[in-house]
Amino acid sequence: MTTPNPLHQVPRLDAQLCFALYSTSLAMSKLYRKLLRPLGLTYSQYLVMMVLWEKNELTVSEVGERLFLDSATLTPLLKRMEQAELLTRARAASDERQVIIALTAKGDRMRDEAALLPAAILDATRCDVEQVVGMKTRLNELRASLIQAS
DSSP, rough: OOOOOGGGOOGGGGGGGHHHHHHHHHHHHHHHHHHHHHGOOOOHHHHHHHHHHHHSSEEEHHHHHHOOOHHHHHHHHHHEEEEETTTEEEEOOOOOOEEEEEEOOHHHHHHHHTHHHHHHHHHTOOHHHHHHHHHHHHHHHHHHHHHHHH
């Protein structure tokens, strides 16, 4: 009797890498929503803030490249953040087609409160730093492979 080829069987949800990634992402988002609520930030806004805390005054396209977001997704997000006085948007003097994003003092002050989040996330994972670094490295490699394949 031959063993059935698992590739020819009906896929089971719990055996799919995509579902493990999706459901883990949902769980991570739920935790971040709880942790970010006191800061008044969404997860997407938090990602923008982290990019700007690393390097203030970036173009919209530079922020989008870092976050894998297109300008159609990013522009409404940045408008809401500007209305919340977390950042400013201004046309570049050298090229009016480019919009420069910069933190306001209010946005910069959030950095200290947000600095507590990585430890809370690490604690919630019940992993040590080396395990998390290894997972992140492997996920980055997976993302690069999937981008190349698509």
